Amino acid sequence: MKLRTTCIGVVVALFIMVTFWGCGSKDTLPATVTFTEHVAPILYRNCTICHRPGGSAHFALVTYDDARKSAVSSAFAVKEQLMPPWPADPHYTEFIGQRILSDRDKKIIQQWADEGAPEGPKDKMPALPGYPVGSLAGTPDMSIPVQPYFLKANSSDKFLLVKVPFELPADTFASLIEFIPGNRNVVHHVNGDMVKYEFDKKKNVFADLRIVNMEEDTASLKQAFEKLGIPNDDGTYPVLRKSVVNYLPGAYGQRYPEGVGGYSLPRKGVFLLNDVHYGFTNKDDVLDSSYINIFFAKGPPKRPVQxxxxxxxxxxxxxxxxxxxxxxxxxxxxxxxxxxxxxxxxxxxxxxxxxxxxxxxxxxxxxxxxxxxxxxxxxxxxxxxxxxxxxxxxxxxxxxxxxxxxxxxxxxxxxxxxxxxxxxxxxxxxxxxxxxxxxxxxxxxxxxxxxxxxxxxxxxxxxxx
Ligand code: HEC
The missing domain is CATH 2.60.120.230 (Jelly Rolls)
Incomplete structure (x- = not known):
């Protein structure tokens, strides 16, 4: 008897939920869409990680004034699925950290733009989420600066190959290696490998050029490696471990669950940042001082990523x-x-x-x-x-x-x-x-x-x- 009552209770509850979802607020749009009530929550969930002061996009979507100016272009960008940037089709496969707007969210932004982007009650304004400065993964055990680079105003995009040398007291292990851009507005993306030297084969990892411009300064990757002094002292090539540190705006270093991943760090090594892509800037001499964070691990990787x-x-x-x-x-x-x-x-x-x-x-x-x-x-x-x-x-x-x-x-x-x-x-x-x-x-x-x-x-x- 008791069981049956519970069952009926569950059925009734399910019925209410289904009815509520079927004709409730999920699908119908509010009569009037306002910034504070409807739009800001969507922007804060999906956009402001990049569109905020100090973020990677060149304009913010934080305040009503910010968003109002971009209402029409935002509606267009989300309708065309240009923003948030996530080129992979989520109907094919899904990934961690994917940013996809629901059809309802897109319609809300569209309706808001169509209706002249009203502000709404000020007291309904949600709080902006907190965004970490520096590392997302805690306090790193070591930070290695990347040589600063000066960009000239109105210059075209730059693709650089950047060497970040390091020397440690002993061979060791890391659980995570993270690239932190100094200036999010201009560092577009970074794919970084690690060159591992046998201690006696390379006297000085700090010698030679640190930065080579792939479009202008070199004819081939081999030539670039030579300018950066990547080969061993006898001209042979050291071991290269691919893709140990990657960065794209909005996507950071991936730490795998306990027991998976990790890196062996040599006493002498170099992070080789490929494709450091600096976007266009309209200011002169923007100084980018990025750095690499290392989180040490207690032991060798149990299942090293290949x-x-x-x-x-x-x-x-x-x-x-x-x-x-x-x-x-x-x-x-x-x-x-x-x-x-x-x-x-x-x-x-x-x-x-x-x-x-x-x-x-x-x-x-x-x-x-x-x-x-x-x-x-x-x-x-x-x-x-x-x-x-x-x-x-x-x-x-x-x-x-x-x-x-x-x-x-x-x-x-x-x-x-x-x-x-x-x-x-x-x-x-x-x-x-x-x-x-x-x-x-x-x-x-x-x-x-x-x-x-x-x-x-x-x-x-x-x-x-
Ligand atoms: C991962 C970072 C990121 C996220 C998340 C993101 N944007 Fe962007 N967005 C950018 C960058 C970077 C640009 C500038 C592209 C450029 O500089 O050329 C941009 C450009 C735009 C533009 C201008 C397009 C143009 O014609 O220049 C609009 C509008 C826009 N974003 C709206 C949005 C909205 C709305 C959202 C959330 C629904 C969003 N963005 C989420 C990074 C992001």
């Missing part, structure tokens, strides 16, 4: 871009590359990479049984937002599966990012990272599979935003 890349500069030399990355002017060209996964792996993070002619990108794996494992779909490539996408849970790919990455390039005038007008022949130039040469790359970080990995959540609160 990485491979397919396509341009493929880790295996066996997964080249097909048919080839030669894109004739006035053509749209599809390419692909594929790689057979030799053993069971658990994928953590993926990074699709193309330059300015990129139009779309898709990657998936097909198992021996013919099942498709979705990895990522980017229907509209955006050069500016090349995230390292981390899965919510590890994704198992059984050995023998074929991993396939497909890209489409648009070398027509319709591509507004085309670096050439009229369009010109653009191709992959091995070793060139210049934005006007093309690349097609898919970087995968993983650990060898262990029973139960697919249930391990990669979301660790506080380290990813």
């Amino acid at each position: 990485e491979f890349q397919i396509g341009t500069l493929s880790s295996f030399g066996t997964a080249p871009v097909l048919p080839d990355l030669v894109i004739l002017p006035n053509t749209v060209k599809p390419v692909y590359c594929e790689y057979t996964i030799p053993e069971d792996i658990s994928v953590l993070t993926i990074n699709p990479h193309m330059h300015l002619l990129g139009k779309s990108f898709k990657a998936y794996a097909v198992t021996l049984a013919g099942d498709t494992i979705r990895l990522i779909s980017i229907p509209r490539w955006d050069f500016n937002w090349q995230y390292f996408y981390t899965f919510r849970k590890m994704v198992k790919i059984p050995g023998g599966s074929t991993m396939i990455a497909e890209g489409v390039y648009d070398n027509t005038r319709q591509n507004l990012n085309n670096p050439f007008s009229p369009p010109q022949l653009v191709q992959e130039v091995q070793g060139s990272m210049r934005a006007r040469d093309e690349m097609f790359q898919f970087i995968v970080t993983y650990v060898p599979y262990k029973e139960g990995d697919e249930n391990i959540s990669l979301e660790t609160p506080g380290t990813t935003r």
Whole structure:
């Protein structure tokens, strides 16, 4: 009897909830949309991490005045899914930290803009969330400054290769390595590797140039490495550990759950920041003083993260871009590359990479049984937002599966990012990272599979935003 009453209670409660959701406030829009009541909460949840004073965007969306000025462009940007920037299709696969506006949120911003962007009652204004200054992960054990760089007003975007040398008292271990931009407004993105020296093979890691401009100063990556003094003293090359420190506005270093990931740090080493991309600035001599934070770990990584890349500069030399990355002017060209996964792996993070002619990108794996494992779909490539996408849970790919990455390039005038007008022949130039040469790359970080990995959540609160 008691049980039955409870059951009826639950059914009634469910009925009320369903009815409430069905015709309640979720789908219908408020009669009058105001900034303080409806719009500010959406902006604070989805936009102000970048659109605030000191944030990465060049204008704020914090106060009523800020937002009112951008009401029409904001409505357009969210309708077209340009903002918040998240090029991956959330219907294909979901990732940690994804920023997607619901249709209702988009309609609210649209209606607010259409109705002349009214302010609403001042006492309804929500509080702006607190944003961390410096690290998101606590107090680092060590911070290494990146050599400051002076930008000139009205200069074009800069792509730099930056060396950040370090020397430690002993070999040690780290759980997280984090890039903190000095000036969020101009540091656009950073992908950083670590060069690990054997102690006796390199006398002075601090010698030679610290910064090379990839577009202007060098013909090839090898030449750039030489200018930066990357080789050992005898001219041989040290070990390079890829993608240890990455940054994009709104996305920070990823700390994996206990037992996964981590790094061995050599006594002598160099962080090699590829593609340090400084955007356009209208002020002269903007000083950017960025730094790298290191969080030490007690022991060696139990399951060190491994990485491979397919396509341009493929880790295996066996997964080249097909048919080839030669894109004739006035053509749209599809390419692909594929790689057979030799053993069971658990994928953590993926990074699709193309330059300015990129139009779309898709990657998936097909198992021996013919099942498709979705990895990522980017229907509209955006050069500016090349995230390292981390899965919510590890994704198992059984050995023998074929991993396939497909890209489409648009070398027509319709591509507004085309670096050439009229369009010109653009191709992959091995070793060139210049934005006007093309690349097609898919970087995968993983650990060898262990029973139960697919249930391990990669979301660790506080380290990813
Ligand atoms: C991850 C950081 C980030 C987030 C989150 C973000 N923006 Fe932006 N937004 C930018 C940056 C950076 C630019 C400037 C692009 C540039 O400088 O060319 C920009 C540009 C814009 C523009 C101007 C587009 C143009 O034509 O220049 C609008 C409007 C805009 N954002 C609105 C929004 C709104 C509304 C949201 C939230 C729903 C949002 N943004 C979330 C970083 C962000």
